[in-house]
Amino acid sequence: xxxxxxxxxxxxxxxxxxxxxxxxxxxxxxxxxxxxxxxxxxxxxxxxxxxxxxxxxxxxxxxxxxxxxxxxxxxxxxxxxxxxxxxxxxxxxxxxxxxxxxxxxxxxxxxxxxxxxxxxxxxxxxxxxxxxxxxxxxxxxxxxxxxxxxxxxxxxxxxxxxxxxxxxxxxxxxxxxxxxxxxxxxxxxxxxxxxxxxxxxxxxxxxxxxxxxxxxxxxxxxxxxxxxxxxxxxxxxxxxxxxxxxxxxxxxxxxxxxxxxxxx
Amino acid sequence: xxxxxxxxxxxxxxxxxxxxxxxxxxxxxxxxxxxxxxxxxxxxxxxxxxxxxxxxxxxxxxxxxxxxxxxxxxxxxxxxxxxxxxxxxxxxxxxxxxxxxxxxxxxxxxxxxxxxxxxxxxxxxxxxxxxxxxxxxxxxxxxxxxxxxxxxxxxxxxxxxxxxxxxxxxxxxxxxxxxxxxxxxxxxxxxxxxxxxxxxxx
Numbered sequence: 001x002x003x004x005x006x007x008x009x010x011x012x013x014x015x016x017x018x019x020x021x022x023x024x025x026x027x028x029x030x031x032x033x034x035x036x037x038x039x040x041x042x043x044x045x046x047x048x049x050x051x052x053x054x055x056x057x058x059x060x061x062x063x064x065x066x067x068x069x070x071x072x073x074x075x076x077x078x079x080x081x082x083x084x085x086x087x088x089x090x091x092x093x094x095x096x097x098x099x100x101x102x103x104x105x106x107x108x109x110x111x112x113x114x115x116x117x118x119x120x121x122x123x124x125x126x127x128x129x130x131x132x133x134x135x136x137x138x139x140x141x142x143x144x145x146x147x148x149x150x151x152x153x154x155x156x157x158x159x160x161x162x163x164x165x166x167x168x169x170x171x172x173x174x175x176x177x178x179x180x181x182x183x184x185x186x187x188x189x190x191x192x193x194x195x196x197x198x199x200x201x202x203x204x205x206x207x208x209x210x211x212x213x214x215x216x217x218x219x220x221x222x223x224x225x226x227x228x229x230x231x232x233x234x235x236x237x238x239x240x241x242x243x244x245x246x247x248x249x250x251x252x253x254x255x256x257x258x259x260x261x262x263x264x
Numbered sequence: 265x266x267x268x269x270x271x272x273x274x275x276x277x278x279x280x281x282x283x284x285x286x287x288x289x290x291x292x293x294x295x296x297x298x299x300x301x302x303x304x305x306x307x308x309x310x311x312x313x314x315x316x317x318x319x320x321x322x323x324x325x326x327x328x329x330x331x332x333x334x335x336x337x338x339x340x341x342x343x344x345x346x347x348x349x350x351x352x353x354x355x356x357x358x359x360x361x362x363x364x365x366x367x368x369x370x371x372x373x374x375x376x377x378x379x380x381x382x383x384x385x386x387x388x389x390x391x392x393x394x395x396x397x398x399x400x401x402x403x404x405x406x407x408x409x410x411x412x413x414x415x416x417x418x419x420x421x422x423x424x425x426x427x428x429x430x431x432x433x434x435x436x437x438x439x440x441x442x443x444x445x446x447x448x449x450x451x452x453x454x455x456x457x458x459x460x461x462x463x464x465x466x
Contacts, residue, residue: 059304063303066325
């Protein structure tokens with residue numbers, strides 16, 4: 001397929017309206033042609049926006065509950081298609097027919113292909129893991145940058161975070177910059193969590209507490225960034241509670257730690 | 265689904281890409297915010313293509329759980345989250361009707377029905393972010409500005425999952441006419457959506 005032919009086809013392809021032979025030809029071409037690849041990207045982005053012209057119907061409420069419950073149930077990300085599976089599939093599907101047709105050299109080549117398949121799948125998995133690690137590291141960096149920005153702000157304030165239970169030795173400090181509304185919790189000696197529990201941070205207001213996300217503590221210590229800039233009502237304080245994994249809509253137990261803004 | 269207003273949690277103030285980053289930490293609140301923001305769009309797109317409420321629900325569940333399990337499937341450098349999400353949804357829905365078509369004949373909407381379903385800009389979802397509502401208005405205006413015969417073919421292709429040859433057959437039009445209308449319609453659409461598409465490339 002030549003460039004001109006591809007350019008004439010790419011809008012139909014982006015809309016999913018090219019037939020299989022056309023789509024195959026276009027895909028082979030754009031794999032080697034940066035100009036057509038670029039044009040295809042533009043067409044695909046425009047086509048994807050067509051979905052926004054939909055009349056919107058709300059998804060049923062029970063579906064939302066089902067999806068959230070399932071997400072909560074799953075702890076680790078699922079991995080699809082490992083190397084061993086790839087090898088098994090290759091052996092099961094291709095080996096008997098190919099063995100009859102090919103000589104020893106062919107068998108050796110097939111074995112090598114199987115080996116390459118395993119290697120490829122492993123590499124693909126590793127790539128996924130690395131991408132995850134890079135994203136996680138990027139996020140940690142963002143958190144650290146926010147903490148640094150709070151520490152170095154000219155208006156930084158601190159409020160002690162106190163354990164509500166007299167039996168707890170947990171303690172901490174909430175640091176924040178009133179100007180930016182950003183801050184972070186530092187805490188120590190938090191009680192160990194049970195299996196399936198997390199800590200949840202809260203912004204306490206005149207009405208009910210607003211969730212500020214969940215975290216786990218490393219050896220009872222934490223550094224957790226907070227953002228109060230979008231909270232319109234004046235916060236009364238910052239709290240930390242123990243909640244089931246995934247967090248709760250409102251605190252189920254009393255505060256593990258609480259910092260009051262009353263004197264600030 | 266818990267209804268969360270913008271001032272209720274800081275997650276609603278985060279953009280899609282930032283919420284997706286938080287999924288790498290298995291942050292359920294971030295996932296909830298994404299679900300609240302986009303479930304109606306994913307549900308409506310699926311429903312429009314497959315025309316079966318139960319099947320559309322299954323697809324919403326499948327697509328969101330896939331995001332939860334494999335957040336790395338979205339690559340921010342390739343474009344915005346919403347564009348990626350709508351493509352994933354539409355393609356998955358079309359695969360579903362094509363595989364059903366192979367098993368038994370499945371009726372897609374008639375061209376007249378497809379045409380009727382173009383909504384007015386007033387029908388909006390309050391859960392959508394202001395930015396997304398703006399985009400929606402822009403796309404609706406761009407589609408409304410197309411000649412009806414071009415708009416109809418674009419919608420049949422995108423939501424009906426039909427190939428150019430199938431559209432030609434259904435509308436009893438020459439294949440060449442269908443191809444030309446798709447090209448012209450999409451060129452105009454791209455021109456009208458230029459600000460959006462440029463934003464994507466930033």
